[in-house]
Structures are given as structure tokens and as C-alpha cells.
Amino acid sequence: KQEVTQIPAALSVPEGENLVLNCSFTDSAIYNLQWFRQDPGKGLTSLLLIQSSQREQTSGRLNASLDKSSGRSTLYIAASQPGDSATYLCAVRPGSGGGADGLTFGKGTHLIIQP
Amino acid sequence: DGGITQSPKYLFRKEGQNVTLSCEQNLNHDAMYWYRQDPGQGLRLIYYSQIVNDFQKGDIAEGYSVSREKKESFPLTVTSAQKNPTAFYLCASRTTTERSNQPQHFGDGTRLSIL
Numbered sequence: 001k002q003e004v005t006q007i008p009a010a011l012s013v014p015e016g017e018n019l020v021l022n023c024s025f026t027d028s029a030i031y032n033l034q035w036f037r038q039d040p041g042k043g044l045t046s047l048l049l050i051q052s053s054q055r056e057q058t059s060g061r062l063n064a065s066l067d068k069s070s071g072r073s074t075l076y077i078a079a080s081q082p083g084d085s086a087t088y089l090c091a092v093r094p095g096s097g098g099g100a101d102g103l104t105f106g107k108g109t110h111l112i113i114q115p
Numbered sequence: 116d117g118g119i120t121q122s123p124k125y126l127f128r129k130e131g132q133n134v135t136l137s138c139e140q141n142l143n144h145d146a147m148y149w150y151r152q153d154p155g156q157g158l159r160l161i162y163y164s165q166i167v168n169d170f171q172k173g174d175i176a177e178g179y180s181v182s183r184e185k186k187e188s189f190p191l192t193v194t195s196a197q198k199n200p201t202a203f204y205l206c207a208s209r210t211t212t213e214r215s216n217q218p219q220h221f222g223d224g225t226r227l228s229i230l
Contacts, residue, residue: 004157034218043121043205043221044158089157101165102148102173103219105157 002027006090006106014114015082021075021109023090028068031093034103035064035075038087047088048075052095080113087111118142119222121206126227128193128200136191136225138206147189148207148219151175158205164189165211193227201229 003026013019023033032051036044048057048064050073056065063076077084087110091103119140128134138147146165150158160173164183178197183189189208193200203226207219 036221041224041226043119043223044207046218046220049218091158101146101171102150102160102163103158105150105159107155107157 002030002092002094002104004090004092004104004106006088006109008109009107010110010112012112012114013080015080017080018076018078019080019111021077021088021090021111023073023075023106025071025073025092025104027094028071029095030068031095033064033066033073034091034093035062035073036089036091038089038108044089082113082115085111085113119206119208119220121204121222121225123225124223126225127230128227129230131195133192133194134227136193136204136206136227138189138191138222139187140189140206140208140220140222141187142208142220143186143210144208144220145186145211146209147183149173149179149181149189149191150205150207152203152205152224161191161204200227202227 005024007022034049035047038044050057050066061078066073087108089108091105122137148163149161152158159175162181164170170183180192203224205224206222209217209219
């Protein structure tokens with residue numbers, strides 16, 4: 001059964017720092033990997049989606065990489081801002097057959113950017 | 116604006132009572148999903164539907180039921196058989212025209228509590 005782990009569970013850094021969030025998964029047979037942001041009491045906002053054939057995706061100050069064979073992804077946030085404070089979730093879509101659908105999520109990294 | 120609407124935002128259930136959570140989308144997406152989120156936990160898949168009049172159990176379907184009579188709507192009923200229903204419930208959808216590279220979009224969630 002697929003398991004997704006995110007490290008660290010929580011992170012607090014001063015504004016302006018570059019930072020890296022880590023995600024690992026146990027089954028490399030995935031279709032894609034998605035990074036989300038969740039603000040307190042809110043739903044999820046999709047940040048980046050990396051297809052299984054891709055190595056990285058970029059959007060503004062965010063860059064996500066994928067090493068499918070080793071079961072790892074990182075989310076890099078450049079020049080962090082207080083507005084980046086949120087919980088960041090990593091999720092993978094199964095690539096195995098049988099029609100299974102739905103995402104498997106990690107528990108998230110709770111990020112606080114200090115002004 | 117296109118999006119996913121979940122209602123109500125807050126819901127209270129008495130012991131032994133069934134309650135239904137609403138999820139409506141106007142994104143013309145074929146697939147819809149229900150997830151449950153507990154504090155400090157990642158999201159877990161309850162049910163999903165890839166097409167009207169068809170749905171499949173996810174990882175934690177016991178005590179829940181769904182229907183998919185219309186493409187736009189995917190209501191979730193939390194039955195009295197669900198012994199620990201207090202959680203944050205999130206609905207999602209995605210297009211299935213190209214399976215591997217389409218992100219899931221999420222609603223703002225319904226918080227269910229037991230009286």
C-alpha cells in the first residue's frame with residue numbers, strides 16, 4: 001500500500017529565506033505527484049503537478065522536483081514571505097492498473113514565515 | 116466563476132442521525148471525490164466517482180454512502196454506522212480527458228461535529 005511521508009512536520013523560518021520541503025513515497029508506480037497549499041480551516045489549493053515522466057515544474061517562486069525511481073519529491077520556495085505561511089501537502093496518484101483512483105496524501109508540513 | 120461548492124460549511128450531528136454533505140461543481144469535470152481530514156493527518160479517500168451513476172469505495176468507505184445522479188453533484192451521507200464522524204470533509208473533482216496530467220480541484224470543506 002502506498003505511503004507518503006513529509007519532512008519536516010513543521011518549519012519556522014525568517015522572511016526572505018529559501019527553503020525546501022521534502023516528500024517521499026513507497027511505491028514508485030505513480031501517474032503524477034501534486035503539491036497543495038492549505039490555509040487554516042480551508043480547502044486545498046493546487047500549487048504544482050508533476051507528471052511521472054517529468055523531473056520538475058516551476059511556478060513563480062515555487063519549484064518542485066520529482067525523482068520517481070527513488071520515491072522522492074522536493075518543493076523549493078524561494079525568497080519566502082509571511083503570506084507563504086500555510087500547511088503544504090504532497091499527494092501521489094496511483095499508476096497501477098485496476099481502475100483505482102484518488103490521491104494518497106502525506107500529513108503535511110506546517111510552515112510559518114516570521115516577518 | 117467555475118469551482119466546487121460545498122455546503123454547509125459547519126454541520127452538527129446528533130447520535131444515531133444520518134447527515135448529508137453537499138458537493139456541487141460547475142467545472143464540467145467527470146470525476147469527483149470525497150476525502151476526510153483529521154487533525155494532524157493527511158487526507159484519506161472515502162469514495163470516488165469517475166462517471167455518472169457509478170462510484171467506487173476508497174480506503175475508508177465504511178459508514179458512508181454516496182450517489183452520483185448528475186455530473187455536477189456528488190453528495191456524501193454520513194450514516195449512524197460511522198462511529199467517529201467528527202472531521203473535516205473535502206470534496207474534489209478533475210477532468211478525465213487526459214488521465215495523467217490533470218490536477219484535482221478542491222472545495223472549501225464541511226466541518227462535521229457530534230453534539
